[in-house]
C-alpha cells in the first residue's frame with residue numbers, strides 16, 4: 397500500500413505512516429493527493445444547519461457523507477478537528493426576511509426558542525442516524541463580536557462600504573485584486589452579475605447588484621440585533637462561516653465541506669471574505685456533496701415528490717411500500733458516492749435493506765468463525781489478502797463508499813463460504829482469518845457507522861460478542877507492542893460510546 401512518511405513535530409521522534417488518500421478538490425476540479433497543512437492533524441469545517449425547521453433528507457445525506465469522511469480520516473491515523481456550525485441568525489430567505497425571525501413569528505415563539513427547538517431536533521436526528529458529534533459545534537450568535545471584527549477588517553482593507561447602516565462587500569473592488577472570484581462555482585463574472593440582478597429589488601442601497609451584505613441594519617421589528625458603530629443589526633449568513641472556521645481552525649485549514657448548493661453564493665463569498673480580511677483563502681480542499689433525487693427526478697415540494705426521514709421511518713408516504721430503519725437508510729446512502737446524485741425509490745430501498753441485513757448477519761457469522769488451533773499459513777491466504785485490502789483502497793480513492801461496500805460484500809461471500817464449509821477454514825491461516833473479521837468489523841461498525849438495529853433495545857448479546865472480539869484484538873496488539881492499533885481500538889470504541897476498563901481480571905466494558 398502507498399503511504400507517506402511524516403515526521404511529527406508534536407512527538408519529536410516518532411515517524412508515523414499514514415496511508416495516502418486521494419481527494420476530489422472542487423477548487424481544482426480534480427482528484428489530488430491529500431496533504432494536510434500540519435502533518436497528522438486535519439482541520440475540517442462543514443456548514444451546519446440553519447435551525448429554523450426540521451433537517452431534510454438531503455441535509456442528512458450530506459452530514460452522513462462528512463461523518464464517514466471524519467471517521468475515515470481518523471481511521472487513517474489523523475487527529476481530526478471537525479467543526480460544524482449551527483446557523484441561528486442572519487440566514488435570509490429570498491424575500492430578504494431572516495428565516496429564524498420569520499419562523500418565530502409563525503410559531504409565536506422567541507427566535508431563540510425556535511433555535512433551541514430545532515437544534516435539539518437536529519441533534520436527535522443525527523443520533524438516530526448514528527453520526528459522531530463534531531469536535532466543536534459553534535453557534536453564529538455565540539461569535540458575533542468576532543464577526544463584527546471581520547466586518548471592520550474587510551472595511552479597513554477597502555473591500556466593503558457602508559450604506560444606510562448596512563455594510564456591503566464590494567465585489568468590484570475585490571475583483572480588481574482577486575480576479576478569481578467565481579472560480580469555485582465555475583461562474584464567470586458576467587453570469588454572476590446576471591444571476592444576482594434581481595437582488596437590487598429591496599436593496600437599492602447597494603452600489604452593484606453582485607455586492608452582498610456582511611452586516612445588515614435591523615428593521616425596527618427585528619428582535620435579533622447587536623449594536624455597532626454602523627447600526628443596530630446582525631451579520632450576513634456567509635460571514636459566520638468565514639469567522640467560525642478560521643477562529644477554530646486557523647486562517648488556512650485543510651477541508652471545507654458542504655452541499656453542492658452552497659458553492660454559490662455561500663462558499664464563493666466565504667473565500668472572498670477571508671481573502672479580503674486575512675489575505676488568504678481559508679481552505680485547501682473544498683468538498684461538496686451531491687443532491688437527492690426521487691424516482692429519477694429532483695425532489696421538490698411543487699412536484700410533490702419529497703420524503704422526510706420521519707416518513708421513511710414510519711412508512712407513511714405514498715412513495716414507499718413500508719417503513720425503513722435508520723440504519724437501512726444509512727446503508728442505502730453509502731451505496732452512492734458522495735459526489736453522485738442519489739436516487740431514492742422504494743425498489744432501491746428494499747434492495748438496500750436486504751444488503752444491510754446480509755452485512756450485519758455476516759458480522760455475526762465472521763465473529764463465530766474459529767480455528768481449533770493456530771494455523772500459521774493457508775493456501776487460501778493469497779486469494780483472500782487482496783479482498784481484505786480492497787475496501788481500504790477504495791476508500792482511499794476519494795472516499796468511494798459504494799466500491800468499498802462492494803468489496804466488503806466480496807469478503808462476505810468468502811466468510812459465508814467458510815461458514816458453510818464450501819471453503820475449508822483450515823486452508824486459511826489464523827492471522828488472515830483474524831484480518832477478515834477485523835476488516836469487516838472496522839469498516840461496517842467504525843468507518844461506515846452502521847449498527848444492527850434489529851436487536852431489541854435490551855439485547856446487548858450481539859454487541860457484547862463484538863466488543864469481546866475487539867478486546868481480544870486489543871490484547872493481542874498490546875502483546876505485540878502494537879500500541880497504535882491498541883489505542884485505535886480503544887478510541888474507536890470510545891467514539892461509539894463504549895469505555896474499556898483494564899483490571900486484574902482482564903478488560904471489561906461499560907457504556908460511557
Ligand code: ZN
Nearest residue numbers: 443444637662
Ligand atoms: Zn457555511
